[in-house]
Amino acid sequence: MILKEYWPAMVKLFAIQTICLLLFWGLITTGNCQTVNNYPPTGQLVDAGGHRLHIHVMGKGKPVVVFENGSGDFSFIWDLVQPEISKTTTTVSYDRAGYAWSDEGPLPRTGRQIAYELHTALHNAGIKGPYIMVGQSYGGFLVRSFARFYKNDVAGVVLVDALNEDSKIIINNKAMRIRDWAKGERAPGPQNMTKKDTAPSFSTEKLKVVLDTTIEPPLDKLPRDIQKMQVWAQSQPIYRKAGSNEMNWSPEDVADMYNNKGKPDYMLGDIPLIVLSRGDGGYSGMPDSAQLESERLKLQIDLTHLSTNSKHIIDKNSGHNIHLEDPATVIDAIKQVIYASMRHTRIGD
Numbered sequence: 001m002i003l004k005e006y007w008p009a010m011v012k013l014f015a016i017q018t019i020c021l022l023l024f025w026g027l028i029t030t031g032n033c034q035t036v037n038n039y040p041p042t043g044q045l046v047d048a049g050g051h052r053l054h055i056h057v058m059g060k061g062k063p064v065v066v067f068e069n070g071s072g073d074f075s076f077i078w079d080l081v082q083p084e085i086s087k088t089t090t091t092v093s094y095d096r097a098g099y100a101w102s103d104e105g106p107l108p109r110t111g112r113q114i115a116y117e118l119h120t121a122l123h124n125a126g127i128k129g130p131y132i133m134v135g136q137s138y139g140g141f142l143v144r145s146f147a148r149f150y151k152n153d154v155a156g157v158v159l160v161d162a163l164n165e166d167s168k169i170i171i172n173n174k175a176m177r178i179r180d181w182a183k184g185e186r187a188p189g190p191q192n193m194t195k196k197d198t199a200p201s202f203s204t205e206k207l208k209v210v211l212d213t214t215i216e217p218p219l220d221k222l223p224r225d226i227q228k229m230q231v232w233a234q235s236q237p238i239y240r241k242a243g244s245n246e247m248n249w250s251p252e253d254v255a256d257m258y259n260n261k262g263k264p265d266y267m268l269g270d271i272p273l274i275v276l277s278r279g280d281g282g283y284s285g286m287p288d289s290a291q292l293e294s295e296r297l298k299l300q301i302d303l304t305h306l307s308t309n310s311k312h313i314i315d316k317n318s319g320h321n322i323h324l325e326d327p328a329t330v331i332d333a334i335k336q337v338i339y340a341s342m343r344h345t346r347i348g349d
Contacts, residue, residue: 039229041101042076043094046125048117050193054101055094055121059086063130063155063341065334066122067093068146070137070321072243074100074233076226077136080327085334092127094118098242100233106191109246111145111253116190119150130155132337134330135162136323138246141253144306147268156272156337157307160330161320164299165257168292170283175292182255211235218324272340272347273307274333275300279316309340311347 043056056075065085067078075093082091096114097105105117122128131154135143140162147154168175212235215227222230233239260266277300283289297314304310313333318326340347 039232045101046121048121051097051103051105053094053097053117053121055092055125057127058082058091059089061089063132063338064090064092064127065132065134068133068135068139068142069096070139074230076229078323079222079226081323081330084331088335089338090127092122094121096242098238104238104242106193107245108249110187110249111142112149112187113190114142115146115149118146129153130341132156132334132341134158134160134334136160137162137320138250145253148265154271155341157268158333158337159275159303160322161276161278162303164302165254165261167299173286178251179255179258181251185252187252218321221324268307270308272337273304273310274337274347275303275310275312276322276330276333277312277314278318278320278322279314282319309347
């Protein structure tokens with residue numbers, strides 16, 4: 001979900017442990033309580049280890065392009081990108097556990113757990129690699145986790161305004177590092193849901209919820225029918241719980257990446273990598289805006305060092321949500337990585 005600047009990036013992403021995650025960053029609005037009708041899934045529900053994930057598959061061919069959403073976002077956030085890429089090859093967008101049509105998943109919601117569930121769902125759906133992983137914002141961390149644990153399945157990566165493990169976010173007009181919230185907890189291994197873990201499912205057709213009708217730019221660039229689906233999905237209580245659980249753990253993953261920076265397991269080797277960055281960090285009006293902007297750009301360039309076969313593109317026509325504000329640039333970057341991975345060439349050759 002996009003909401004305010006840095007909401008999908010990190011305020012909605014990592015503004016955790018602060019006033020109960022600020023009620024999941026203000027997702028609960030003062031709208032009227034009313035019945036919210038279910039929307040039929042756009043894809044299929046697939047077992048991901050005792051619970052089901054919703055995956056939306058389009059196109060045919062290899063490599064398979066897999067989209068990982070930013071914080072609070074749903075599979076259809078890629079609606080301006082996925083259909084075009086599906087003309088070239090197989091594409092998969094999906095909803096993490098607890099989002100939209102997907103079931104709740106085991107806790108804690110670590111990067112490794114999320115990667116395991118996605119990999120399991122792809123396997124059970126018969127969608128074999130190689131994969132081109134595309135991750136926006138928080139999804140960039142998740143893509144890197146996936147590549148770490150399933151390195152042999154990943155043929156390329158596109159990071160769409162993803163945050164670096166040393167990035168700062170702005171909370172109450174103050175720049176704070178995400179990793180500073182880590183408590184030093186150690187991530188458990190991947191877990192499957194058991195019957196005792198699984199609560200009885202409920203139907204939102206009968207459940208009274210607080211309807212969040214907020215559609216802030218650039219969500220308004222999505223088709224009207226998708227915007228209605230967005231309202232339905234972001235109004236579900238299970239969604240707020242899932243997002244809160246993800247954000248509770250995320251600083252631990254970020255700190256782990258920082259503490260293991262440069263180690264082979266945390267790198268991408270020589271696979272094609274494109275790092276897409278917005279042109280302006282949005283620090284205007286802050287006393288240290290110039291320094292913050294300089295640091296942001298340096299950290300974006302630092303992401304290119306994850307692979308020895310990489311490229312950095314600055315999109316001056318877009319803000320944080322490049323896949324919505326300038327989808328053509330994201331489409332072109334994905335195609336570049338697809339072709340480089342297929343031809344085993346340097347990115348851009």
